[in-house]
Amino acid sequence: METLKDGELYFDRLFTKLKLPEANYERIEFEDCCFSECDFSQSKFHYCQFINCEFNGCNLSLIDLSSTRLFGVSFEASKLVGVDWTKAHWPIYHRDFELTFSDCNLSDSSFFALVLNELSLKTCQLHDVDFREGHFKNSVMSDCDFRGSLFIQTNLEHADLSGSTNYAINVFENRVKGAKFSRFEALSLLEYLGVELVD
Template sequence: MKPAPFQEDNFAEEFIDLDLSEAEIVSKEFEECTFINCDFSEAQLRHCIFDDCRFLKCNLSVVKVDGSRFSNVVFEESKLSGIDWTKAAYSEILLDAPFTFINCIVDYASFYGLTLQSMVIRECKAYDVDFRECDLSGADLRETDLTDTLFRNTNLSGADLTLAENYTIDINVNTIKGARFSRYEALTLLEGLEITLVD
């Protein structure tokens, strides 16, 4: 494992072009830090704290987040494939969604069973993501490609899926009251009703 160039506590730092692939980063705290064009692929982020941080153009594919806590963390134009977000630590009381993903790749991720009210996954590629048993009420999923993503017993009340595409959401086993969908894509919501649509 590579040593990580961080202090125990890091405040308002800017980290650029760091190669931390396969690094082990343990018990570090980051507050209001910015990471630009950093490679965290296959790194282990264990028992770290990220508060009000921003990741721009970073590679975090297959990162391990065991016991780490995220609060109001923004990922932009970053790659985050293959992350099991259920391994992170979550507060009992969430004032803000822990994550915001904008124009990112979040394929093959698991959020199974998490409470992620008002989370933002906007303009993203989110293939084969597990949202089963999640509370995504008020979430922003606009313009996101949700090919093969799993929704079951998922609370999507008040969620915004405007211009999202390629989703399969069975209205019999998910809650969608107050959710917003684009008219054409919303026709897929009728697939589980065993009805025939006629022009």
């Protein structure tokens, strides 16, 4: 079975059905690589780089990305439960890291205080995710389930949450100017205004 080597550079490679849970890697660079149906659950990628890579149908739950850089990475139909995204390396000179998640499960994860403007989350399960003090201006967070997720001092200006459900966003504690919400779900925003809705 194919494995990965510390310190290597992998360019334009396709990795299919790699089963490497609980593995430890350091200083590997991946550029223009595609990972299909791979299992890296509980693995550690320290001081690595993922540039313009794709993950399709992968299990990345509890992955440790300490000091790892991600740019132009897309995740589709993948499981990313319990990931602490704050451990990754997010250089301040990037305004947009071009991260996209589609049809993924990111429950129990943390984006606490991260600046990830223009983040793309589409049709994702985001139960009990920590978005507190984060900056997500101009992000797309559409058709997602935010049950139990935390939004406190979060910047959601001009973010698109259309079609998303189960969010609890206090308009007095978060920045939501220009944000888009579906009409019915947006009624939950009124709870914090102390108004009573009647038929």
